[in-house]
Amino acid sequence: MKKKIHAGLLGCALAVASAVAVVACDDSSSAVKEASPDAGPGTGADGAADGGGGFDAGTLPDGAPKDCFDDPKTHFEIINACTNATRIEKNPTLSKLLPDGGLPPLD
Amino acid sequence: MRSEPSRALGCALAVSLVAVSGRAVAADGDPCASLSDEDNNVPALYIENGDTQEPIVKKIGKLLMQSSSKLRVFYRNRPTCNIRDDLFSHALMTTVADGATPRPVRYIPSSAAFDPSGPAPTCTVPDGPPAEPIALGIGATYLSSCTQTPAQPNDIGVFEGPVQAYAFITNKSSSQVAITAEEGYLAYGFTEGGGEAAPWTVQNLRFKRGNTASTTLTMASAIRLLPTQMQAAASSGTSEDLIASVMNSPTPEATLGILGTELFDQRRADIKLLAFKTFGQRFAYFPDSTSTRFDKQNVRDGHYLPWSPTPYIATVTPGTKTITDANARRFYELVMGTRTGDDVDGLLQVVQSGLVPECAMKVTRTGDGADLSLYEDPAPCGCYFEKNVPQGTTTCTACTVGNDAPCNGGKCRFGFCEAR
Numbered sequence: 001m002k003k004k005i006h007a008g009l010l011g012c013a014l015a016v017a018s019a020v021a022v023v024a025c026d027d028s029s030s031a032v033k034e035a036s037p038d039a040g041p042g043t044g045a046d047g048a049a050d051g052g053g054g055f056d057a058g059t060l061p062d063g064a065p066k067d068c069f070d071d072p073k074t075h076f077e078i079i080n081a082c083t084n085a086t087r088i089e090k091n092p093t094l095s096k097l098l099p100d101g102g103l104p105p106l107d
Numbered sequence: 108m109r110s111e112p113s114r115a116l117g118c119a120l121a122v123s124l125v126a127v128s129g130r131a132v133a134a135d136g137d138p139c140a141s142l143s144d145e146d147n148n149v150p151a152l153y154i155e156n157g158d159t160q161e162p163i164v165k166k167i168g169k170l171l172m173q174s175s176s177k178l179r180v181f182y183r184n185r186p187t188c189n190i191r192d193d194l195f196s197h198a199l200m201t202t203v204a205d206g207a208t209p210r211p212v213r214y215i216p217s218s219a220a221f222d223p224s225g226p227a228p229t230c231t232v233p234d235g236p237p238a239e240p241i242a243l244g245i246g247a248t249y250l251s252s253c254t255q256t257p258a259q260p261n262d263i264g265v266f267e268g269p270v271q272a273y274a275f276i277t278n279k280s281s282s283q284v285a286i287t288a289e290e291g292y293l294a295y296g297f298t299e300g301g302g303e304a305a306p307w308t309v310q311n312l313r314f315k316r317g318n319t320a321s322t323t324l325t326m327a328s329a330i331r332l333l334p335t336q337m338q339a340a341a342s343s344g345t346s347e348d349l350i351a352s353v354m355n356s357p358t359p360e361a362t363l364g365i366l367g368t369e370l371f372d373q374r375r376a377d378i379k380l381l382a383f384k385t386f387g388q389r390f391a392y393f394p395d396s397t398s399t400r401f402d403k404q405n406v407r408d409g410h411y412l413p414w415s416p417t418p419y420i421a422t423v424t425p426g427t428k429t430i431t432d433a434n435a436r437r438f439y440e441l442v443m444g445t446r447t448g449d450d451v452d453g454l455l456q457v458v459q460s461g462l463v464p465e466c467a468m469k470v471t472r473t474g475d476g477a478d479l480s481l482y483e484d485p486a487p488c489g490c491y492f493e494k495n496v497p498q499g500t501t502t503c504t505a506c507t508v509g510n511d512a513p514c515n516g517g518k519c520r521f522g523f524c525e526a527r
Contacts, residue, residue, distance in 0.1 A: 072481070075480070076387055079410060080388060083404075083408065085405055086382075086392070087389075087391075087392065088285045088382045088384075088390055088392070089390060090287055090382075090384055090391045091287075092287065092290060094289055094290065095303050096297075096303050106297065107298070
């Protein structure tokens with residue numbers, strides 16, 4: 001049991017370290033960031049984990065995932081291209097969205 | 108050589124002109140065809156434009172009145188789809204109202220003291236024919252977003268003008284910084300707080316323009332709604348009405364509105380723009396690279412999605428793409444920076460007004476809400492744009508060899524070396 005807890009703590013520490021590494025090493029993260037006043041560190045505006053499911057922009061030299069595209073070609077890559085502009089984290093929990101994150105039909 | 112008496116007469120005329128100019132606003136309400144304090148022999152251009160385009164119309168209009176080849180602009184603000192209908196049906200400039208919202212005609216006075224950032228004086232037009240034709244329409248979103256009746260006549264041309272961005276805005280006292288497309292859908296798509304998109308859950312504190320206005324059309328498509336599906340307070344007749352509603356809201360946090368960024372740029376002290384995160388985007392962005400700059404960097408490179416080109420609509424010579432009316436053609440060419448030998452720098456006014464000329468864009472799209480694709484203008488003007496926006500700077504190399512001349516392996520464009 002104790003071993004499991006230690007492994008969990010180690011996992012958490014690694015996850016936090018990875019997140020820090022992404023922020024610290026990603027070339028696009030050197031941009032000025034304007035944190036949402038209602039956002040906690042490393043989380044979305046409402047404390048939810050960052051979104052971006054299926055986001056594959058490659059990896060940094062240390063193996064950490066990149067959060068932007070260096071050479072955008074498609075719409076998805078263009079809107080998520082690396083930039084020196086202010087980037088704002090906002091990932092609210094919206095209870096009305098469908099389980100897959102899709103938009104619910106209007107009433 | 109002029110004689111002394113004629114010089115004195117000229118001087119007296121000049122003095123009286125200055126005096127008359129100073130009283131230009133006193134002509135408010137005159138018939139447009141016979142302005143009491145103005146020279147009515149100056150050629151006239153009647154324009155119908157979206158109210159987001161009013162600043163650029165006034166700025167270029169003033170320069171045209173100060174030009175060595177004077178041209179007086181008469182204009183009227185109207186929703187984009189109404190402009191489309193008017194130009195497509197060859198409508199005349201007669202009195203009109205959209206519901207309870209009157210649409211006064213305004214004119215650019217001859218006074219050099221006229222301030223384009225203030226209101227232009229009004230004048231009256233006939234209630235019915237005969238009246239002057241509307242020679243130029245300036246919309247502010249894709250006409251494909253409008254109802255497609257009447258159909259486009261063969262003798263009417265639609266030309267893409269500079270890009271106009273739009274935004275969600277809120278009260279200056281709100282703590283909100285950004286809004287996601289999903290939040291916009293849930294806030295505006297459901298009555299009252301049914302979408303549970305806090306804090307924008309009070310329907311009477313969500314504001315929009317009419318359903319045929321470009322602001323509503325473009326912003327609705329940005330959140331995958333139709334204009335008629337946006338659940339808001341009663342539609343604001345004008346952007347200024349909407350700004351006032353947002354400014355005067357008793358509950359800043361719940362307040363949400365939509366506005367053209369060209370107008371926002373003039374009212375930054377009064378209202379707050381929210382960064383926008385579109386569907387599938389990792390972060391939210393402002394139209395500009397930061398909240399305090401004016402560079403429209405994120406519009407130009409595709410990080411900021413709510414934008415559309417401003418369509419210029421005019422009668423064309425059959426079988427050509429040439430605008431028939433010489434004055435309308437002059438105005439359009441000045442806006443596009445393609446006119447030579449004119450003493451009015453229209454492109455500079457465009458850039459300084461918060462609009463983005465197509466030659467400075469790096470992305471394009473086919474319609475409201477459509478996906479972006481990369482764009483390379485054949486004669487780019489990105490350096491000129493970066494240099495001339497408010498607070499503008501550029502790292503590009505300046506050149507004086509003239510447009511199209513070789514320059515640093517590329518070409519000289521508007522005073523700077525560009526890649527092409």
